[in-house]
Amino acid sequence: MSKKLCTALLASAASLVVATAVAQAATPLVIGITTELGTIPGKAIANGATLAADQINASGGVDGRQIKLIIEDDHLSTTDAIRSFQRMVKQDHAVAVVGTFVSEVALALEPWAARLHEPYMITGAAANELSEYVHADYKARQYIFHAYLPAADLARAVCDASKQTLVDQFHMTTAVVMSEDAAWTKPLDAGYDKCLPTAGLKVLDNIRFAPNTTDFTPIYQKIEALHPNVIIDGWAHVGVQPTVQWAEQKVPIAMAGINAQSGSSVFWKATNGATEGVITGNTSAPGVAITPKTLPFTDAYQKKFGISPAYSAYSTFDAIYALKDAIERAKSTKPLPIVDQLAKTDMVGTQGQIAFEGPSDKFTHALKYGPKYVTGVAVQWQKGEQKCIWPLNLANAKPAFPSFVKLPAKS
């Protein structure tokens, strides 16, 4: 081979490498967002992801590559979600899929994430089984991260908040648990049954109802006959109707627990203000700086979308940033290097310090719970505003209840 030919071949190869690198830098980094756009938490997933992607792209992207989001609505259908997931992986070549607010849908997507070796970050659903599934066969299922608290930890947060507010401040002693019948509330109720008595609230009954229930009067009548101090709820699929009937019928019992829809600012209008006095666990509350990143996020969200973020917007926003950091640390967009780095995540997020449980923990790859990590807050609607009443060090208001709520005599 002549010297000239060798030089020409080398030059061509070098230019090919450079061209490929340039082309890759110019190619957007696709992230799939699978969500339920018609619901408040589902829309918040899309919004949280959009805001994070916009901010990351404005500051130079991920290793110079712009993020391109493919947002698809699964219409609360597992079939739609699976088709969408497969399309995102095979056609759009998404480096990861983020989202899902319904546990049943997320549970259906998990085997596909494992089969297709696709990093999948669940940011709105809460069933314990989501991370227990990863724990059961870590090697095959390590691609899945539950970037939100499992229901057992949500129950712990409700119990911790109830102890320091309802029990310590209002001397409440009894509760009735009232949850919608869904995958995420089974472990939640089990958690309530275990930790509410420890917090000082005796559980008088545990009522589960179908999510398509429209008239809650019989349920409230049954609860009222038991004379509890508080109803501890577990609602995400429902919210408006039981809240409105609680207020319209002036059920004289305080309402706390998790009423996920009431975490959004649009809930006030949706219920015509019936949510006054309702306490719910949430990721954060307006004006509450859990970390230095919380307020800039809520302000930017409010400015861009005109409403305050629901819980799933925080978790999705943090998940996209965790993914960005993982890709940059891995210097790769291949699944396993991303997964390895995601597992090592230890960053300040909007919800607290973001880290995932390891393979030995029962809730493998779920968000770590605790004061050093993420606990969430308890918010209460007071005169049309969401006020933080717990943790006490972040609280900007004391709990206050509507006049029809009968409080224990000692309080």
Place this chain on the structure above:
Amino acid sequence: MLALQILIDGFAISTLYALGALGFTLIFGVSGVLNLAHGGLLVVAAMIAWYVGTSLGHGAYWGALAGLGAAIVASLLTYGGVVRPIERSRAIPPRERELFVLTATLLWGVMIQEALAYAFTNSPVTVKPLIAGTINILGVRTPINELLIAIIAWAVMGCLWLLVNRTKIGKRLLAASINPRALTLLGFELGTIYLVVWLIYGVLAGIAGVLLGSFLGTGSDYIPDLTGSAFTIVVLGGLGSVSGTLMAAYVVGYIETLTAYLISPSLRDVPALILLIIVLYVRPQGLLGRR
């Protein structure tokens, strides 16, 4: 106390069911149309009432009026844009028109559902009650709105009875339901009569939608259930029979309430559906049906 609670709650629910199903049976009785977009019309009324009353902040009464107007427009649109073109189409054989109308209204209902979900999301909302607060009836705390709903519903049903039985236009409607061909031969314009009945239907659907929305909430996902429940009541009562519909509404309302209170709220729909199957088996024309 429990018996009284069941009596009051059952009465409120049954009256709402009756009002919700009345338009559905009227439109079938007079024009032979099974409008499977019925739930859509109810939800259009409720969503617009919520949007104007709460979201735009104009209050419950303006909201209710806007909801009523929206239902009338939606009803006329259903007739003019969906039903009438099929009934007049020469491409569709006359014996297949009913099936085409059935399919078209079903699809129209889906379109309304998607449009509402797009405009308002499918998160449920509640229409502002006309009167807030509760009163005590022999120890049973009852929302005033619940009583008001029952009063309005009965007043509307009374007005409809007067219209049908005591006015000329009402008698024409009745005649159209019995023998439309004879009415045409007598020189009456059937098209005008149908237009009037769709207008009345719009008013009924509007009132029912707004009241239902203030009692049970509303949202685009409610549409299939509302259509299904109206369908169940009307089939149970006898297709096209107004008095059968009223009777069926109270049977279904009270069976559901008794189930919810005495067995489990999660099972409230089941016994009424079992009853429907039994009635269809032993009396296919329904309780008071004539065809």
